[in-house]
Amino acid sequence: xxxxxxxxxxxxxxxxxxxxxxxxxxxxxxxxxxxxxxxxxxxxxxxxxxxxxxxxxxxxxxxxxxxxxxxxxxxxxxxxxxxxxxxxxxxxxxxxxxxxxxxxxxxx
Amino acid sequence: xxxxxxxxxxxxxxxxxxxxxxxxxxxxxxxxxxxxxxxxxxxxxxxxxxxxxxxxxxxxxxxxxxxxxxxxxxxxxxxxxxxxxxxxxxxxxxxxxxxxxxxxxxxxxxxxxxxxxxxxxxxxxxxxxxxxxxxxxxxxxxxxxxx
Numbered sequence: 001x002x003x004x005x006x007x008x009x010x011x012x013x014x015x016x017x018x019x020x021x022x023x024x025x026x027x028x029x030x031x032x033x034x035x036x037x038x039x040x041x042x043x044x045x046x047x048x049x050x051x052x053x054x055x056x057x058x059x060x061x062x063x064x065x066x067x068x069x070x071x072x073x074x075x076x077x078x079x080x081x082x083x084x085x086x087x088x089x090x091x092x093x094x095x096x097x098x099x100x101x102x103x104x105x106x107x108x
Numbered sequence: 109x110x111x112x113x114x115x116x117x118x119x120x121x122x123x124x125x126x127x128x129x130x131x132x133x134x135x136x137x138x139x140x141x142x143x144x145x146x147x148x149x150x151x152x153x154x155x156x157x158x159x160x161x162x163x164x165x166x167x168x169x170x171x172x173x174x175x176x177x178x179x180x181x182x183x184x185x186x187x188x189x190x191x192x193x194x195x196x197x198x199x200x201x202x203x204x205x206x207x208x209x210x211x212x213x214x215x216x217x218x219x220x221x222x223x224x225x226x227x228x229x230x231x232x233x234x235x236x237x238x239x240x241x242x243x244x245x246x247x248x249x250x251x252x253x254x255x
Contacts, residue, residue, distance in 0.1 A: 073240045
């Protein structure tokens with residue numbers, strides 16, 4: 001875990017922080033839960049490659065945003081992936097995305 | 109053997125006729141598809157075109173990490189499990205196969221505009237990855253889409 005504290009080029013301490021900042025500003029999310037689950041995947045083969053050193057490769061995202069209104073699931077996921085393109089280029093390996101609109105989570 | 113039959117009135121387990129435990133192999137799933145004849149062969153058409161034909165000529169195609177018999181990633185495994193569970197015919201492609209699918213990962217990411225694996229295509233259209241399939245599966249929509 002020694003490499004965990006390394007500062008990234010963009011100045012923010014952790015990938016989770018950067019993900020939060022990027023999604024929050026663009027999606028106007030009312031719920032934004034980010035869970036780092038990299039440790040669950042630490043053993044798998046691809047994670048030995050150098051770009052994945054330092055962990056922060058796998059995250060679970062739960063996002064509720066009005067921007068998802070009228071969008072198919074594929075489009076919602078694409079929106080998230082597009083916003084996080086830099087992270088995916090720089091060692092973020094996989095996301096589990098739960099994308100909902102405020103209406104979808106409203107109690108009926 | 110005789111003692112056992114005398115004592116129990118039955119043939120000892122594993123000795124009765126019709127016992128296939130030792131000589132019938134377990135049912136094998138279909139082999140994965142390969143996009144190229146091998147890394148040593150120069151491709152005459154761009155890989156992108158091969159992907160395009162593959163997903164348009166097959167109803168359901170799953171691009172996964174590892175083979176369908178032995179997926180190497182939990183998300184791929186889950187996708188294969190859901191597709192198997194629906195009992196539909198589908199093709200699978202191992203994106204980690206560097207010999208027969210060399211360069212596929214990067215090309216497919218740009219072809220589908222989708223940065224992660226697994227990826228499932230139906231009728232030539234990207235349906236999504238593990239999360240989206242799981243969500244459709246839970247809503248009971250997966251079966252009708254694959255038919």
